[in-house]
Amino acid sequence: MIIATDMPEVAKCVVSQCAYNADDACHARAITIGEGADPDCDTYFDSNKHTRSSRTAGVGACKIEDCTHNRDFECTADSIQVGASAGTANCQTYTRH
Ligand code: SF4
Ligand code: SF4
Known part of the structure:
Protein backbone atom coordinates (compact mmCIF):
# COMPACT_ATOMS: atom_id res chain seq x y z
CA MET A 1 0.00 0.00 0.00
CA ILE A 2 1.25 3.48 -0.83
CA ILE A 3 0.34 6.35 1.46
CA ALA A 4 0.92 9.90 0.23
CA THR A 5 3.17 11.78 2.62
CA ASP A 6 3.86 14.91 0.58
CA MET A 7 1.24 16.96 2.37
CA PRO A 8 1.57 20.63 3.31
CA GLU A 9 2.62 20.82 6.93
CA VAL A 10 0.45 22.38 9.60
CA ALA A 11 3.30 24.61 10.77
CA LYS A 12 1.37 26.06 13.69
CA CYS A 13 -2.02 25.81 15.34
CA VAL A 14 -2.91 27.89 18.39
CA VAL A 15 -6.29 26.26 19.09
CA SER A 16 -5.24 24.79 22.42
CA GLN A 17 -8.65 23.36 23.34
CA CYS A 18 -8.54 20.93 20.41
CA ALA A 19 -7.72 17.33 21.26
CA TYR A 20 -5.01 17.21 18.58
CA ASN A 21 -3.22 20.32 19.82
CA ALA A 22 -0.16 20.40 22.04
CA ASP A 23 2.35 23.24 22.38
CA ASP A 24 0.84 25.27 19.53
CA ALA A 25 1.18 22.38 17.11
CA CYS A 26 -1.25 19.94 15.53
CA HIS A 27 -0.48 16.28 16.09
CA ALA A 28 -3.24 14.68 14.05
CA ARG A 29 -2.03 12.50 11.19
CA ALA A 30 -3.78 14.73 8.67
CA ILE A 31 -6.44 17.40 8.85
CA THR A 32 -9.23 18.51 6.55
CA ILE A 33 -9.89 22.20 6.01
CA GLY A 34 -13.32 23.33 4.91
CA GLU A 35 -16.24 22.95 7.22
CA GLY A 36 -19.11 24.37 5.22
CA ALA A 37 -18.15 27.35 3.08
CA ASP A 38 -15.48 28.63 5.48
CA PRO A 39 -11.80 27.63 5.72
CA ASP A 40 -12.38 26.18 9.16
CA CYS A 41 -10.59 23.10 10.45
CA ASP A 42 -12.98 20.20 9.92
CA THR A 43 -10.82 17.95 12.10
CA TYR A 44 -11.19 20.19 15.17
CA PHE A 45 -12.33 18.17 18.15
CA ASP A 46 -13.08 19.86 21.44
CA SER A 47 -11.69 17.61 24.14
CA ASN A 48 -9.35 17.94 27.08
CA LYS A 49 -7.94 14.49 26.37
CA HIS A 50 -4.97 15.69 24.40
CA THR A 51 -2.96 13.70 21.91
CA ARG A 52 0.38 12.30 22.98
CA SER A 53 1.68 11.88 19.45
CA SER A 54 4.84 13.74 18.51
CA ARG A 55 4.12 13.81 14.78
CA THR A 56 3.24 17.02 12.96
CA ALA A 57 0.03 17.04 10.95
CA GLY A 58 -0.32 17.50 7.23
CA VAL A 59 -3.22 18.96 5.27
CA GLY A 60 -4.86 15.87 3.82
CA ALA A 61 -7.73 17.63 2.08
S1 SF4 B 1 -7.17 19.38 14.29
FE1 SF4 B 1 -7.32 21.52 13.50
S2 SF4 B 1 -7.87 22.77 15.31
FE2 SF4 B 1 -7.11 20.78 16.04
S3 SF4 B 1 -4.93 21.09 16.47
FE3 SF4 B 1 -5.12 20.30 14.37
S4 SF4 B 1 -5.19 22.12 13.05
FE4 SF4 B 1 -5.62 22.78 15.14
S1 SF4 C 1 -7.75 27.34 2.69
FE1 SF4 C 1 -7.19 25.27 2.03
S2 SF4 C 1 -6.01 25.51 0.11
FE2 SF4 C 1 -6.06 27.50 1.16
S3 SF4 C 1 -4.15 27.55 2.35
FE3 SF4 C 1 -5.81 26.79 3.72
S4 SF4 C 1 -5.70 24.54 3.54
FE4 SF4 C 1 -4.54 25.41 1.80
Whole structure:
Protein backbone atom coordinates (compact mmCIF):
# COMPACT_ATOMS: atom_id res chain seq x y z
CA MET A 1 0.00 0.00 0.00
CA ILE A 2 1.25 3.48 -0.83
CA ILE A 3 0.34 6.35 1.46
CA ALA A 4 0.92 9.90 0.23
CA THR A 5 3.17 11.78 2.62
CA ASP A 6 3.86 14.91 0.58
CA MET A 7 1.24 16.96 2.37
CA PRO A 8 1.57 20.63 3.31
CA GLU A 9 2.62 20.82 6.93
CA VAL A 10 0.45 22.38 9.60
CA ALA A 11 3.30 24.61 10.77
CA LYS A 12 1.37 26.06 13.69
CA CYS A 13 -2.02 25.81 15.34
CA VAL A 14 -2.91 27.89 18.39
CA VAL A 15 -6.29 26.26 19.09
CA SER A 16 -5.24 24.79 22.42
CA GLN A 17 -8.65 23.36 23.34
CA CYS A 18 -8.54 20.93 20.41
CA ALA A 19 -7.72 17.33 21.26
CA TYR A 20 -5.01 17.21 18.58
CA ASN A 21 -3.22 20.32 19.82
CA ALA A 22 -0.16 20.40 22.04
CA ASP A 23 2.35 23.24 22.38
CA ASP A 24 0.84 25.27 19.53
CA ALA A 25 1.18 22.38 17.11
CA CYS A 26 -1.25 19.94 15.53
CA HIS A 27 -0.48 16.28 16.09
CA ALA A 28 -3.24 14.68 14.05
CA ARG A 29 -2.03 12.50 11.19
CA ALA A 30 -3.78 14.73 8.67
CA ILE A 31 -6.44 17.40 8.85
CA THR A 32 -9.23 18.51 6.55
CA ILE A 33 -9.89 22.20 6.01
CA GLY A 34 -13.32 23.33 4.91
CA GLU A 35 -16.24 22.95 7.22
CA GLY A 36 -19.11 24.37 5.22
CA ALA A 37 -18.15 27.35 3.08
CA ASP A 38 -15.48 28.63 5.48
CA PRO A 39 -11.80 27.63 5.72
CA ASP A 40 -12.38 26.18 9.16
CA CYS A 41 -10.59 23.10 10.45
CA ASP A 42 -12.98 20.20 9.92
CA THR A 43 -10.82 17.95 12.10
CA TYR A 44 -11.19 20.19 15.17
CA PHE A 45 -12.33 18.17 18.15
CA ASP A 46 -13.08 19.86 21.44
CA SER A 47 -11.69 17.61 24.14
CA ASN A 48 -9.35 17.94 27.08
CA LYS A 49 -7.94 14.49 26.37
CA HIS A 50 -4.97 15.69 24.40
CA THR A 51 -2.96 13.70 21.91
CA ARG A 52 0.38 12.30 22.98
CA SER A 53 1.68 11.88 19.45
CA SER A 54 4.84 13.74 18.51
CA ARG A 55 4.12 13.81 14.78
CA THR A 56 3.24 17.02 12.96
CA ALA A 57 0.03 17.04 10.95
CA GLY A 58 -0.32 17.50 7.23
CA VAL A 59 -3.22 18.96 5.27
CA GLY A 60 -4.86 15.87 3.82
CA ALA A 61 -7.73 17.63 2.08
CA CYS A 62 -9.20 21.08 1.65
CA LYS A 63 -12.67 21.80 0.35
CA ILE A 64 -12.17 25.57 -0.08
CA GLU A 65 -11.99 25.95 -3.84
CA ASP A 66 -11.81 29.77 -3.88
CA CYS A 67 -8.38 29.79 -2.16
CA THR A 68 -5.43 30.47 -4.47
CA HIS A 69 -3.57 27.52 -2.88
CA ASN A 70 -6.33 25.05 -3.73
CA ARG A 71 -6.08 22.73 -6.68
CA ASP A 72 -8.61 19.96 -7.19
CA PHE A 73 -9.68 20.24 -3.54
CA GLU A 74 -6.14 19.77 -2.26
CA CYS A 75 -3.85 22.35 -0.67
CA THR A 76 -0.67 23.22 -2.60
CA ALA A 77 0.86 25.64 -0.06
CA ASP A 78 4.22 24.65 1.48
CA SER A 79 2.67 24.88 4.91
CA ILE A 80 -0.32 26.43 6.64
CA GLN A 81 -1.08 28.02 9.98
CA VAL A 82 -4.31 27.54 11.88
CA GLY A 83 -5.68 30.17 14.23
CA ALA A 84 -8.84 30.99 16.11
CA SER A 85 -11.40 33.63 15.28
CA ALA A 86 -15.08 33.99 16.10
CA GLY A 87 -14.97 30.76 18.10
CA THR A 88 -13.78 28.60 15.24
CA ALA A 89 -10.42 27.17 14.17
CA ASN A 90 -9.52 28.43 10.73
CA CYS A 91 -6.78 28.33 8.13
CA GLN A 92 -4.90 31.62 8.26
CA THR A 93 -3.05 30.84 5.05
CA TYR A 94 -6.36 31.06 3.18
CA THR A 95 -6.04 33.56 0.34
CA ARG A 96 -9.15 34.31 -1.63
CA HIS A 97 -8.94 34.35 -5.45
S1 SF4 B 1 -7.87 22.77 15.31
FE1 SF4 B 1 -7.32 21.52 13.50
S2 SF4 B 1 -5.19 22.12 13.05
FE2 SF4 B 1 -5.62 22.78 15.14
S3 SF4 B 1 -4.93 21.09 16.47
FE3 SF4 B 1 -7.11 20.78 16.04
S4 SF4 B 1 -7.17 19.38 14.29
FE4 SF4 B 1 -5.12 20.30 14.37
S1 SF4 C 1 -4.15 27.55 2.35
FE1 SF4 C 1 -6.06 27.50 1.16
S2 SF4 C 1 -6.01 25.51 0.11
FE2 SF4 C 1 -4.54 25.41 1.80
S3 SF4 C 1 -5.70 24.54 3.54
FE3 SF4 C 1 -5.81 26.79 3.72
S4 SF4 C 1 -7.75 27.34 2.69
FE4 SF4 C 1 -7.19 25.27 2.03
